[in-house]
Amino acid sequence: MPLALWALTISAFAVGTTEFVIVGLIPTIAADLGVSLPSAGLLVSLYALGVTIGAPVLTALAGKLPRKTLLLALLTLFIAGNAFAAVAPGYGSLIAARFITGLAHGVFFAIASTIATDLVEREKESSAIATVFLGLTVALVTGVPFGTWIGQTFGWQSTFLGVVVVGLIGLIASAVLVPSTLRRGAPPSLTAQMQVLTSPRLLLVYLITAVGYGGNFIAFTYLAPMLTDVTGLSAGAVSLVILLYGASVAAGNILGGKLADRIGPVPALTLIFAGLAASLAALGVALASPVAAIAVVAVWGGFAFANVPPLQSYTVAIAREVAPGAVDVASGLNIGAFNLGIALGAWAGGLVVDGIGLAATPFIGAVVVLAGIALVRLSGGLARRSPPVAAE
Numbered sequence: 001m002p003l004a005l006w007a008l009t010i011s012a013f014a015v016g017t018t019e020f021v022i023v024g025l026i027p028t029i030a031a032d033l034g035v036s037l038p039s040a041g042l043l044v045s046l047y048a049l050g051v052t053i054g055a056p057v058l059t060a061l062a063g064k065l066p067r068k069t070l071l072l073a074l075l076t077l078f079i080a081g082n083a084f085a086a087v088a089p090g091y092g093s094l095i096a097a098r099f100i101t102g103l104a105h106g107v108f109f110a111i112a113s114t115i116a117t118d119l120v121e122r123e124k125e126s127s128a129i130a131t132v133f134l135g136l137t138v139a140l141v142t143g144v145p146f147g148t149w150i151g152q153t154f155g156w157q158s159t160f161l162g163v164v165v166v167g168l169i170g171l172i173a174s175a176v177l178v179p180s181t182l183r184r185g186a187p188p189s190l191t192a193q194m195q196v197l198t199s200p201r202l203l204l205v206y207l208i209t210a211v212g213y214g215g216n217f218i219a220f221t222y223l224a225p226m227l228t229d230v231t232g233l234s235a236g237a238v239s240l241v242i243l244l245y246g247a248s249v250a251a252g253n254i255l256g257g258k259l260a261d262r263i264g265p266v267p268a269l270t271l272i273f274a275g276l277a278a279s280l281a282a283l284g285v286a287l288a289s290p291v292a293a294i295a296v297v298a299v300w301g302g303f304a305f306a307n308v309p310p311l312q313s314y315t316v317a318i319a320r321e322v323a324p325g326a327v328d329v330a331s332g333l334n335i336g337a338f339n340l341g342i343a344l345g346a347w348a349g350g351l352v353v354d355g356i357g358l359a360a361t362p363f364i365g366a367v368v369v370l371a372g373i374a375l376v377r378l379s380g381g382l383a384r385r386s387p388p389v390a391a392e
Helices: 003-033 037-061 067-086 091-118 122-154 156-177 190-198 200-220 223-230 235-263 265-286 290-306 308-322 324-355 358-384
Strands: none
Touching (some): 003 037, 003 091, 003 122, 003 156, 037 091, 067 091, 067 156, 091 324, 122 235, 190 308, 190 324, 223 235, 223 358, 235 308, 265 308, 290 308, 308 324, 324 358
Protein backbone atom coordinates (compact mmCIF):
# COMPACT_ATOMS: atom_id res chain seq x y z
CA MET A 1 0.00 0.00 0.00
CA PRO A 2 1.29 3.52 -0.80
CA LEU A 3 2.68 5.54 2.09
CA ALA A 4 0.06 8.21 1.38
CA LEU A 5 -2.60 5.80 2.62
CA TRP A 6 -0.94 5.64 6.02
CA ALA A 7 -0.97 9.43 6.19
CA LEU A 8 -4.75 9.23 5.76
CA THR A 9 -4.93 6.48 8.38
CA ILE A 10 -3.13 8.64 10.95
CA SER A 11 -5.56 11.47 10.26
CA ALA A 12 -8.53 9.08 10.56
CA PHE A 13 -7.15 7.97 13.93
CA ALA A 14 -7.16 11.57 15.16
CA VAL A 15 -10.67 12.24 13.83
CA GLY A 16 -12.06 9.03 15.33
CA THR A 17 -10.45 9.71 18.71
CA THR A 18 -11.86 13.22 19.05
CA GLU A 19 -15.36 12.06 18.10
CA PHE A 20 -15.74 9.33 20.73
CA VAL A 21 -13.27 10.25 23.50
CA ILE A 22 -15.75 12.81 24.81
CA VAL A 23 -17.96 9.94 26.07
CA GLY A 24 -15.37 8.95 28.66
CA LEU A 25 -14.75 12.57 29.68
CA ILE A 26 -18.34 13.69 30.26
CA PRO A 27 -18.20 13.35 34.11
CA THR A 28 -14.81 15.11 34.21
CA ILE A 29 -15.93 17.99 31.99
CA ALA A 30 -19.27 18.35 33.80
CA ALA A 31 -17.53 18.61 37.17
CA ASP A 32 -14.82 20.99 35.93
CA LEU A 33 -17.18 23.37 34.12
CA GLY A 34 -19.96 23.15 36.71
CA VAL A 35 -22.63 21.88 34.29
CA SER A 36 -25.05 18.96 34.48
CA LEU A 37 -24.39 15.59 32.86
CA PRO A 38 -27.06 16.19 30.16
CA SER A 39 -25.44 19.56 29.34
CA ALA A 40 -22.06 17.85 29.00
CA GLY A 41 -23.78 15.23 26.83
CA LEU A 42 -24.59 17.98 24.33
CA LEU A 43 -20.87 17.96 23.47
CA VAL A 44 -21.61 14.65 21.73
CA SER A 45 -24.78 15.95 20.07
CA LEU A 46 -23.27 19.18 18.76
CA TYR A 47 -20.26 17.41 17.28
CA ALA A 48 -22.55 14.95 15.49
CA LEU A 49 -24.75 17.82 14.33
CA GLY A 50 -21.67 19.52 12.90
CA VAL A 51 -20.87 16.33 10.96
CA THR A 52 -24.46 16.09 9.70
CA ILE A 53 -24.46 19.69 8.46
CA GLY A 54 -20.86 19.81 7.31
CA ALA A 55 -20.88 16.70 5.10
CA PRO A 56 -23.42 17.89 2.48
CA VAL A 57 -22.82 21.66 2.81
CA LEU A 58 -19.02 21.65 2.66
CA THR A 59 -19.02 18.99 -0.05
CA ALA A 60 -21.25 21.20 -2.19
CA LEU A 61 -19.22 24.36 -1.52
CA ALA A 62 -15.83 22.72 -2.07
CA GLY A 63 -16.73 20.38 -4.93
CA LYS A 64 -14.47 22.19 -7.43
CA LEU A 65 -11.37 22.29 -5.22
CA PRO A 66 -8.49 19.88 -5.96
CA ARG A 67 -8.84 16.88 -3.66
CA LYS A 68 -5.49 17.34 -1.91
CA THR A 69 -6.23 21.01 -1.28
CA LEU A 70 -9.60 20.09 0.21
CA LEU A 71 -8.04 17.36 2.36
CA LEU A 72 -5.44 19.71 3.83
CA ALA A 73 -8.06 22.41 4.43
CA LEU A 74 -10.28 19.94 6.29
CA LEU A 75 -7.40 18.74 8.47
CA THR A 76 -6.49 22.35 9.24
CA LEU A 77 -10.08 23.06 10.29
CA PHE A 78 -10.07 19.90 12.41
CA ILE A 79 -6.84 20.88 14.17
CA ALA A 80 -8.11 24.42 14.76
CA GLY A 81 -11.33 23.11 16.30
CA ASN A 82 -9.46 20.85 18.73
CA ALA A 83 -6.99 23.62 19.61
CA PHE A 84 -9.96 25.88 20.35
CA ALA A 85 -11.44 23.14 22.57
CA ALA A 86 -8.15 22.79 24.47
CA VAL A 87 -8.14 26.48 25.45
CA ALA A 88 -11.92 26.97 25.70
CA PRO A 89 -12.58 29.19 28.72
CA GLY A 90 -16.09 27.91 29.36
CA TYR A 91 -18.92 25.60 28.38
CA GLY A 92 -20.28 27.76 25.55
CA SER A 93 -16.94 28.05 23.79
CA LEU A 94 -16.32 24.31 24.18
CA ILE A 95 -19.69 23.62 22.54
CA ALA A 96 -18.69 25.91 19.65
CA ALA A 97 -15.32 24.18 19.32
CA ARG A 98 -16.97 20.75 19.12
CA PHE A 99 -19.38 21.94 16.43
CA ILE A 100 -16.54 23.46 14.36
CA THR A 101 -14.54 20.23 14.63
CA GLY A 102 -17.55 18.17 13.57
CA LEU A 103 -17.93 20.22 10.38
CA ALA A 104 -14.68 18.71 9.07
CA HIS A 105 -15.42 15.12 10.08
CA GLY A 106 -17.94 13.91 7.50
CA VAL A 107 -16.24 15.51 4.52
CA PHE A 108 -12.86 14.17 5.67
CA PHE A 109 -13.94 10.53 5.50
CA ALA A 110 -15.67 11.07 2.17
CA ILE A 111 -12.66 12.73 0.55
CA ALA A 112 -10.14 10.37 2.22
CA SER A 113 -12.02 7.36 0.81
CA THR A 114 -12.01 8.89 -2.66
CA ILE A 115 -8.29 9.69 -2.49
CA ALA A 116 -7.56 6.16 -1.25
CA THR A 117 -9.17 4.63 -4.35
CA ASP A 118 -7.14 6.98 -6.57
CA LEU A 119 -3.88 5.76 -5.03
CA VAL A 120 -4.28 2.06 -5.92
CA GLU A 121 -5.40 -0.21 -8.75
CA ARG A 122 -9.11 -0.93 -9.04
CA GLU A 123 -8.79 -4.44 -7.59
CA LYS A 124 -7.25 -2.98 -4.42
CA GLU A 125 -9.78 -0.19 -3.83
CA SER A 126 -11.68 -1.96 -1.01
CA SER A 127 -8.43 -2.74 0.81
CA ALA A 128 -7.33 0.88 0.42
CA ILE A 129 -10.56 2.19 1.96
CA ALA A 130 -10.27 -0.40 4.74
CA THR A 131 -6.75 0.88 5.46
CA VAL A 132 -8.07 4.41 5.92
CA PHE A 133 -10.87 3.26 8.21
CA LEU A 134 -8.36 1.18 10.17
CA GLY A 135 -7.46 4.50 11.79
CA LEU A 136 -11.01 4.85 13.08
CA THR A 137 -11.03 1.29 14.42
CA VAL A 138 -7.67 1.73 16.14
CA ALA A 139 -8.96 4.99 17.64
CA LEU A 140 -11.86 3.13 19.26
CA VAL A 141 -9.55 0.44 20.64
CA THR A 142 -6.62 2.60 21.79
CA GLY A 143 -7.12 6.35 21.20
CA VAL A 144 -10.42 6.66 23.05
CA PRO A 145 -9.46 4.78 26.25
CA PHE A 146 -5.97 6.35 26.31
CA GLY A 147 -7.43 9.80 25.66
CA THR A 148 -9.96 9.21 28.44
CA TRP A 149 -7.16 8.29 30.86
CA ILE A 150 -5.15 11.36 29.88
CA GLY A 151 -8.18 13.61 30.42
CA GLN A 152 -8.99 12.08 33.78
CA THR A 153 -5.36 12.28 34.94
CA PHE A 154 -4.11 15.58 33.52
CA GLY A 155 -7.33 17.42 32.70
CA TRP A 156 -9.67 17.14 29.73
CA GLN A 157 -7.84 19.95 27.93
CA SER A 158 -4.80 17.66 27.66
CA THR A 159 -6.80 15.17 25.61
CA PHE A 160 -7.64 17.78 23.01
CA LEU A 161 -4.01 18.93 22.90
CA GLY A 162 -2.99 15.32 22.26
CA VAL A 163 -5.44 15.13 19.36
CA VAL A 164 -3.96 18.36 17.97
CA VAL A 165 -0.50 16.77 17.96
CA VAL A 166 -1.75 13.65 16.14
CA GLY A 167 -3.71 15.82 13.72
CA LEU A 168 -0.60 17.85 12.92
CA ILE A 169 1.32 14.65 12.19
CA GLY A 170 -1.48 13.57 9.84
CA LEU A 171 -1.54 17.01 8.17
CA ILE A 172 2.23 17.08 7.59
CA ALA A 173 2.28 13.48 6.36
CA SER A 174 -0.61 14.19 3.97
CA ALA A 175 1.03 17.35 2.66
CA VAL A 176 4.26 15.47 1.94
CA LEU A 177 2.97 12.06 0.79
CA VAL A 178 -0.41 12.60 -0.91
CA PRO A 179 0.18 13.42 -4.59
CA SER A 180 -1.20 16.61 -6.09
CA THR A 181 -2.10 14.89 -9.38
CA LEU A 182 -5.30 13.19 -8.17
CA ARG A 183 -8.09 12.90 -10.70
CA ARG A 184 -11.27 14.86 -10.16
CA GLY A 185 -14.60 13.09 -10.24
CA ALA A 186 -17.49 14.53 -12.24
CA PRO A 187 -20.07 16.02 -9.86
CA PRO A 188 -23.47 14.30 -9.98
CA SER A 189 -26.21 16.09 -11.88
CA LEU A 190 -29.03 17.86 -10.08
CA THR A 191 -31.43 15.22 -11.43
CA ALA A 192 -29.34 12.42 -9.96
CA GLN A 193 -29.19 14.17 -6.59
CA MET A 194 -32.96 14.63 -6.60
CA GLN A 195 -33.36 10.90 -7.22
CA VAL A 196 -31.55 10.31 -3.93
CA LEU A 197 -33.60 12.86 -1.99
CA THR A 198 -36.96 11.67 -3.36
CA SER A 199 -36.50 7.89 -3.23
CA PRO A 200 -38.80 6.40 -0.54
CA ARG A 201 -36.55 3.38 -0.18
CA LEU A 202 -33.40 5.45 0.40
CA LEU A 203 -35.21 7.79 2.79
CA LEU A 204 -36.39 4.73 4.73
CA VAL A 205 -32.82 3.41 4.99
CA TYR A 206 -31.68 6.80 6.31
CA LEU A 207 -34.44 6.61 8.92
CA ILE A 208 -33.32 3.09 9.86
CA THR A 209 -29.76 4.36 10.28
CA ALA A 210 -30.77 7.32 12.43
CA VAL A 211 -33.12 5.28 14.65
CA GLY A 212 -31.22 1.99 14.92
CA TYR A 213 -27.77 3.52 15.30
CA GLY A 214 -28.95 6.51 17.32
CA GLY A 215 -30.83 4.40 19.86
CA ASN A 216 -27.50 3.01 21.04
CA PHE A 217 -26.22 6.51 21.87
CA ILE A 218 -29.03 7.14 24.34
CA ALA A 219 -27.03 4.85 26.62
CA PHE A 220 -23.50 5.02 25.19
CA THR A 221 -23.25 8.80 25.66
CA TYR A 222 -23.67 8.28 29.41
CA LEU A 223 -21.61 5.09 29.75
CA ALA A 224 -18.92 6.71 31.94
CA PRO A 225 -21.29 8.29 34.50
CA MET A 226 -23.38 5.10 34.56
CA LEU A 227 -20.33 3.03 35.45
CA THR A 228 -19.12 5.49 38.12
CA ASP A 229 -22.40 6.67 39.67
CA VAL A 230 -24.54 3.53 39.34
CA THR A 231 -22.09 0.62 39.15
CA GLY A 232 -19.52 2.20 41.45
CA LEU A 233 -16.39 1.78 39.32
CA SER A 234 -13.43 4.13 39.63
CA ALA A 235 -12.51 6.54 36.86
CA GLY A 236 -9.45 4.43 36.02
CA ALA A 237 -11.56 1.30 35.74
CA VAL A 238 -13.91 3.12 33.36
CA SER A 239 -10.98 3.72 30.96
CA LEU A 240 -10.31 -0.03 30.92
CA VAL A 241 -13.98 -0.81 30.32
CA ILE A 242 -14.01 1.62 27.38
CA LEU A 243 -10.92 -0.19 26.03
CA LEU A 244 -12.85 -3.46 26.27
CA TYR A 245 -15.82 -1.85 24.52
CA GLY A 246 -13.55 -0.61 21.72
CA ALA A 247 -12.06 -4.07 21.16
CA SER A 248 -15.58 -5.49 20.96
CA VAL A 249 -16.53 -2.76 18.47
CA ALA A 250 -13.61 -3.69 16.21
CA ALA A 251 -14.64 -7.35 16.18
CA GLY A 252 -18.32 -6.55 15.68
CA ASN A 253 -17.60 -4.22 12.77
CA ILE A 254 -15.80 -6.99 10.89
CA LEU A 255 -18.35 -9.67 11.75
CA GLY A 256 -21.26 -7.39 10.81
CA GLY A 257 -19.85 -6.96 7.32
CA LYS A 258 -19.27 -10.69 6.90
CA LEU A 259 -22.79 -11.48 8.14
CA ALA A 260 -24.33 -9.05 5.64
CA ASP A 261 -22.27 -10.60 2.81
CA ARG A 262 -23.46 -14.07 3.80
CA ILE A 263 -27.20 -13.59 4.44
CA GLY A 264 -27.99 -10.13 3.04
CA PRO A 265 -28.40 -6.73 4.74
CA VAL A 266 -32.05 -7.04 5.83
CA PRO A 267 -31.66 -10.37 7.72
CA ALA A 268 -28.28 -9.22 9.07
CA LEU A 269 -29.67 -5.93 10.38
CA THR A 270 -32.61 -7.74 11.94
CA LEU A 271 -30.27 -10.03 13.89
CA ILE A 272 -27.82 -7.27 14.81
CA PHE A 273 -30.50 -4.85 16.04
CA ALA A 274 -32.13 -7.68 18.03
CA GLY A 275 -28.77 -8.41 19.68
CA LEU A 276 -28.20 -4.71 20.34
CA ALA A 277 -31.63 -4.28 21.95
CA ALA A 278 -31.04 -7.37 24.11
CA SER A 279 -27.58 -6.09 25.12
CA LEU A 280 -28.95 -2.69 26.12
CA ALA A 281 -31.72 -4.26 28.19
CA ALA A 282 -29.18 -6.59 29.80
CA LEU A 283 -26.95 -3.62 30.64
CA GLY A 284 -29.84 -1.92 32.41
CA VAL A 285 -30.31 -5.02 34.56
CA ALA A 286 -26.57 -5.60 35.13
CA LEU A 287 -25.56 -2.08 36.19
CA ALA A 288 -25.84 -2.91 39.89
CA SER A 289 -23.09 -5.54 39.59
CA PRO A 290 -19.60 -4.48 38.43
CA VAL A 291 -18.73 -7.92 37.08
CA ALA A 292 -22.03 -8.34 35.24
CA ALA A 293 -21.91 -4.79 33.85
CA ILE A 294 -18.40 -5.27 32.46
CA ALA A 295 -19.39 -8.59 30.90
CA VAL A 296 -22.41 -7.03 29.19
CA VAL A 297 -20.34 -4.08 27.90
CA ALA A 298 -17.95 -6.58 26.31
CA VAL A 299 -20.84 -8.04 24.29
CA TRP A 300 -22.68 -4.75 23.73
CA GLY A 301 -19.82 -3.12 21.81
CA GLY A 302 -19.88 -5.83 19.17
CA PHE A 303 -23.57 -5.34 18.40
CA ALA A 304 -23.37 -1.54 18.70
CA PHE A 305 -21.22 -1.03 15.61
CA ALA A 306 -21.87 -4.28 13.70
CA ASN A 307 -24.76 -2.51 11.95
CA VAL A 308 -22.48 0.02 10.20
CA PRO A 309 -21.24 -2.16 7.28
CA PRO A 310 -24.69 -3.61 6.40
CA LEU A 311 -26.32 -0.18 6.61
CA GLN A 312 -23.73 1.31 4.26
CA SER A 313 -23.82 -1.62 1.83
CA TYR A 314 -27.63 -1.60 1.83
CA THR A 315 -27.62 2.13 1.03
CA VAL A 316 -25.18 1.64 -1.85
CA ALA A 317 -27.13 -1.35 -3.22
CA ILE A 318 -30.41 0.59 -3.30
CA ALA A 319 -28.71 3.73 -4.67
CA ARG A 320 -27.24 1.74 -7.57
CA GLU A 321 -30.78 0.83 -8.51
CA VAL A 322 -32.76 4.02 -7.89
CA ALA A 323 -30.03 6.70 -8.35
CA PRO A 324 -27.06 5.17 -10.20
CA GLY A 325 -25.67 8.62 -11.03
CA ALA A 326 -25.41 9.69 -7.39
CA VAL A 327 -24.24 6.67 -5.42
CA ASP A 328 -21.57 8.73 -3.61
CA VAL A 329 -24.20 11.32 -2.65
CA ALA A 330 -26.47 8.58 -1.29
CA SER A 331 -23.60 7.04 0.68
CA GLY A 332 -22.58 10.44 2.07
CA LEU A 333 -26.14 11.17 3.20
CA ASN A 334 -26.14 7.91 5.12
CA ILE A 335 -23.02 9.07 6.96
CA GLY A 336 -25.05 12.15 7.83
CA ALA A 337 -27.88 9.89 9.04
CA PHE A 338 -25.46 8.06 11.35
CA ASN A 339 -24.44 11.34 12.93
CA LEU A 340 -27.97 12.67 13.09
CA GLY A 341 -28.76 9.51 15.05
CA ILE A 342 -25.84 10.22 17.39
CA ALA A 343 -26.98 13.81 17.91
CA LEU A 344 -30.61 12.86 18.60
CA GLY A 345 -29.61 9.86 20.72
CA ALA A 346 -27.29 11.90 22.94
CA TRP A 347 -29.95 14.61 23.28
CA ALA A 348 -32.68 12.08 24.12
CA GLY A 349 -30.32 10.42 26.61
CA GLY A 350 -29.96 13.76 28.38
CA LEU A 351 -33.74 14.03 28.67
CA VAL A 352 -33.88 10.52 30.13
CA VAL A 353 -31.12 11.31 32.66
CA ASP A 354 -32.96 14.47 33.73
CA GLY A 355 -36.40 12.88 33.85
CA ILE A 356 -35.87 9.28 34.98
CA GLY A 357 -32.21 8.78 35.81
CA LEU A 358 -28.97 7.35 34.43
CA ALA A 359 -29.99 3.73 34.95
CA ALA A 360 -32.98 4.13 32.61
CA THR A 361 -30.97 5.06 29.51
CA PRO A 362 -30.18 1.46 28.43
CA PHE A 363 -33.86 0.45 28.60
CA ILE A 364 -35.02 3.46 26.57
CA GLY A 365 -32.25 2.82 24.06
CA ALA A 366 -33.41 -0.79 23.71
CA VAL A 367 -36.96 0.34 22.90
CA VAL A 368 -35.71 2.73 20.21
CA VAL A 369 -33.55 0.01 18.63
CA LEU A 370 -36.59 -2.30 18.55
CA ALA A 371 -38.33 0.38 16.49
CA GLY A 372 -35.37 0.14 14.13
CA ILE A 373 -36.11 -3.57 13.63
CA ALA A 374 -39.68 -2.74 12.60
CA LEU A 375 -38.32 -0.26 10.03
CA VAL A 376 -35.86 -2.86 8.70
CA ARG A 377 -38.68 -5.35 8.16
CA LEU A 378 -40.73 -2.65 6.43
CA SER A 379 -37.79 -1.92 4.13
CA GLY A 380 -37.44 -5.62 3.34
CA GLY A 381 -41.12 -5.74 2.40
CA LEU A 382 -40.72 -2.79 0.05
CA ALA A 383 -37.73 -4.51 -1.56
CA ARG A 384 -39.76 -7.62 -2.29
CA ARG A 385 -42.34 -5.51 -4.11
CA SER A 386 -39.61 -3.75 -6.13
CA PRO A 387 -37.00 -5.08 -8.55
CA PRO A 388 -34.33 -7.04 -6.63
CA VAL A 389 -31.48 -5.15 -5.00
CA ALA A 390 -27.95 -6.49 -5.31
CA ALA A 391 -26.58 -8.36 -2.29
CA GLU A 392 -29.94 -8.50 -0.51
